[in-house]
Every structure is written in C-alpha cells, then in structure tokens.
Amino acid sequence: MASAAQRNIRSISYAKYGYIFILPFFLVYFFFQLWPLINTFILSFYGNGAKADDFVGLDNFNALLFGDGMGRTGKAIHETFVQTLINTLIVWIGNFVPQILISLLLAAWFTDAKLKIRGKGFFKVVMYMPNIITAASVAALYLSLFAESKYGPINHMLLDWGVIKEPIQFVTGVAQSRGMIMFIQCWMWFGNTMIMLMSGIMGLNPSLFEAANIDGASSGQIFRKITLPLLRPILIYTMVTSMIGGLQMFDIPYLYIKGTQRNQFTKTVAVFIYEHFREKMPKPNYGFSAAASVVLFIITIILGSICMAYNRDEDEARKKKERKAMKKKLKEQAKNNLGGIGI
C-alpha cells in the first residue's frame, strides 16, 4: 500500500500529461469557436454594409426586435425577422410532432418482445437511410419530384389519375411549401429518432416489463404506464437536441425554393442570418446577422435550460427526499442503539 504522501507525488507527476493531452482541443476551441462567438457578440453592436466599422450600440437589436430606428429599413428588417422566427417555429413543430409520434410508436413495436415482426433489421436500415443522404441532394430531389409545372412527376401523376385539375404549387404555395419542408425534415429524421428511442427503451429494466406481462397488462397499458414515464429523460433529451437542430434548420429551407427566388414563408432564422452576412458579400450586413445570432443564442439557452431544469428537478427532489429519509432512519437507529443518546 502506498502512503498518502507517495500517492500525492504520483498524481502530481502525471497530472501535467492530462493538461498536455487536452490542450490541443481547448486551443483550437478558443481560436475557432469561442473567439468567433465573442466576435459575433461584438459585431452585433456594429453597423451594416458600408458602415460596418461604426459602433451603433443597440441599434441592430432595436431594429430587429421592435422595428425602431433606421426608418423604413428597420421596419422591413423587423418584419422579416419576426416572420422567419414564426416560420422556424411552425416548421419545427410541424415536423417534430409527427416525427416523435411515429418514432415512439415504431420504437415501442420494435422493442415489444411479444410481437414477432419479420424483417426488423431491414426496416431499421431502410428507415435510417434518409438521414445519411446529403441534405442538399435531398432538397434537389424533392424539388425535381414536386416541380410545380404539370410536368413535375408528382403533379403529372395526380393529374393523370384525375385527383387534381390544376398542378399543385408545391414550392411557392404557403401551406404547401411549409408542408413539404415539414415532410422532408420528418422523412430525414424519424429513423434517427426511432433508433435513439429504441436504445432508450432497451436500456430500461426488463424485469418491470416481465412483471407487467405476468400481471396481465396490455401492450397499451405497458406503454403508457411504464415505458413513457421511464423514457421521459430520453424524450426530453431528444426534444432539446431536435429543438436546437430545428432552430438551426438551414439546408432544406435554403435550397427548397424555385430557382433563386426565396420563399418568404419557409425562410428560417438560420437562412435570415446567412442571407445578411453571406449573400450581401462585398458589403455584408454583419450587424443584423450578428444581432439575430445573439437572439438565437439566447433563445437556445432559455429553451435548453427550461427543458433541463424541468427534467432535473424531479430527480433532484426525489434524491433529496431519499437522503432526508435515510438520515432520519440513521438517526433513529443510532438512538435505538445508543439508548437514546444522539450523536
């Protein structure tokens, strides 16, 4: 057995390697991530276009959030920004709700030991596949399939069958284009969510399911009373990651447009940011896009911490209760053992 002093010496002599090993990560992080993040905050207080070097204080935020200052430009920017926030929210909810429902259902079916589903492995492989395909290609593919002219394959087919009389505006219509983007996002992600939920369900204690089965619980009861409550942490994790992913939604909304003409009703916040700093390139609007990024960052932090806090609180509370009960018990025990003398 090494003495405490010896152990100390050993840990001191190797600790420096720990720092050396993690150093490259942190150096690169600070240079390529943390400084750009701080830089974004700084840029949000500076001007746009040709006036990029002027300090403007909170003008960008005022314009974005309230449409104050900057006259007509400010108002227009405010309207677009609010519209993109609404678009992002609608498209995210519209893809997340069906996605989580389908994934949950499939995950429950695939993990149910009573059901024998043929080709489970094959289904999993196929359902995950859309997630792996390049998003840019997916957008181009759907754009070609759902082309608006009567020669677009889907419109063509529906016209031939007599389901519709006029070609559907899949790309420029408000509800249609939003619906399409929701569908594409859902199509790309439901397999991934399903597999994550499946691994979550398989990580639950199997004896609970056995006990329920022996007690004669139906699959529906087991799902509602055992699987769902125990799966909550994983569901919340899925929701948080999907939400952060949803706020960043870029590839599909950016590319699913007719030619180069941007659809105002599918433009997300990420597209707004990108447009202002990238497409106006020789004189980019750093100020507006940086301010929008800061707003996005704050929204992400708020939503993320609400979910996390909501999740953690009950766990913590339960643990606290347990600890209290434990202490009480120990105290009582000590009382009994020592004949009433408390320690």
Place this chain on the structure above:
Amino acid sequence: MSTAKKDSYTAKLRTKSIIIFIVCVLLTLICLVPIYILIINATRSHVDIIGSVSFIPGDQLVRNVKELMTNSLYKFDALVGFKNSAIIAIGATVLSIFFSCLTAYGLVVYDFKLRGAAFTFILAVMMVPMQVTSVGFLQFMIKLGLNDSFIPLIVPAIQAPAIVFFIRQYLKSSFPLDIVEAARIDGCGEFRTFLTIAIPMMKPAIAVQSIFAFVQNWNNFYMPSMILTSRKFNQLTMPMMISALKSNDKIADYGVIYAGIALSILPVIVIYLVLSRFIIEGVALGGVKE
C-alpha cells in the same frame, strides 16, 4: 388459461403483428420510392421523364452522365466535387477522431485539478448551435485571409465535443486503467502508451465515430458555402455543385439533373449499405444528432 382464450390471444397478437408489418412496409416505401424514382429517372431521357412517371429503368444513363460531365453549360464536374468533398471530409475526420481520442484519454486516465471543469465545459459547448458563431467566424477568417481556403473547414475539426463525449464514455466503460500502470512499469512513455496501447483498444468507438464524422463532413453544405466566398469552380464541394445545378435556370434537361443528384448521393448510399450495421449501432449508442 383455456385453449379458446389462448387461441384468441395469439390470434390477436398475430393480427397486430400483421398490421404493424403493413405500416412498416408503407413507411419503407415512403423512404425508398423517392430515391428509387431518382435513380430510375437518371437513366431516362428528358422526353420520357416529362411524358410519364415510370418504375422501369431506361437506357439513357450513359448519355445523361456524359452530357452532365462534358457540357460546360451545366458547370458540373463530379470528379472535382468528389475530390474536394473527399479532401475536406477525410482531413476533418482524421483530425477530429485523433484529437478527440487524445482529449478523451487525457480526461479519463489522468487525475488533474481541472478535469471536472474541462469535462463540464465540453458538455456545455456541445449545445451551442453552429449558426450562432458563424458570423463571427466568417468575419474573423476573412480578416485572416483564410476565406477561399480549406483550412477553416478542416482544422476546426480538432475540437469535436460530441465525439470527445462519446469516446470518453467508451473509455470509462471498457478501458482498464491498470494497463496504463503496467505500461509505465515497463518503461513505456505516456504518448507511446496512448498511441500503441490505447488507440488499438478504442477501435470499435473509433470506427463508429469515423463513419459519422465522415458522412457529416461530406454532407456539409453550410460551412463550405460560407467559407468559399469566391465560389471558384475547382474548389466546389459536391453539395455545392448540386445546389448550383439546381438553381441553374439554363438547364431544361431533367434526365441530366437527376443523374447529377444520383451521382452525389451514390457514394453515401454505398458506404451506408456496407456499414449499416455499425451505423445503426452507433446511433443507438451515442445518439449523434446535428
């Protein structure tokens, strides 16, 4: 349980299984049909595609691909796209896997004062969205003169919090620290222990994470289209070529467009079908989500 009751129970289960099977087949069709039509249309001529929807392949594949590659109107060169995407994806994957292993190993094997803080930090930054830093990132890179270069697309891969997290979990669960101790006694240096003992033991985790890192970088559209400001033709990646092909108004040949899209997703699908088992295991283990 009486036999009648038992029979009805199994019959119920069987009908349920059949219903589930049908739902699964439907979802499979929804997943596959768009990709199938894409591949079929890549082999058909423009006139046929406009004429009708078909599930039978045509014989125009060679012509479509040739037209796509040789006609300068399309501004599309699959070889250039593949080359650039491969340089970025391979470079970024190698860097992120090696340095993530290094970081995770440092966090697990060594006991140092800031270990807990460093790990908490990595967990926290996993949640920061890409878009939030991109404005500052691009402005900074332009200041450094690094736009139109692959460096900002490859080097930042050294920091990959999600991969560090995954490999750390793997090491925690299946890497015996006694081995490090034994290597030390045998006089093996710390870096040599890492390179020759730890890395071979991390192979399963490395395999899963490399696949994900590669696919993610290959598919990345946002970063390259942000950093490559001049859009020089010989720098375009595959997703950028597709987006250019798609927004090109001069193209009136659907067969060629489908051929281009098919070419861009073919490598990914091949990789996926070969490695699907690992990929699905990997998703189940770590849940890698953008």
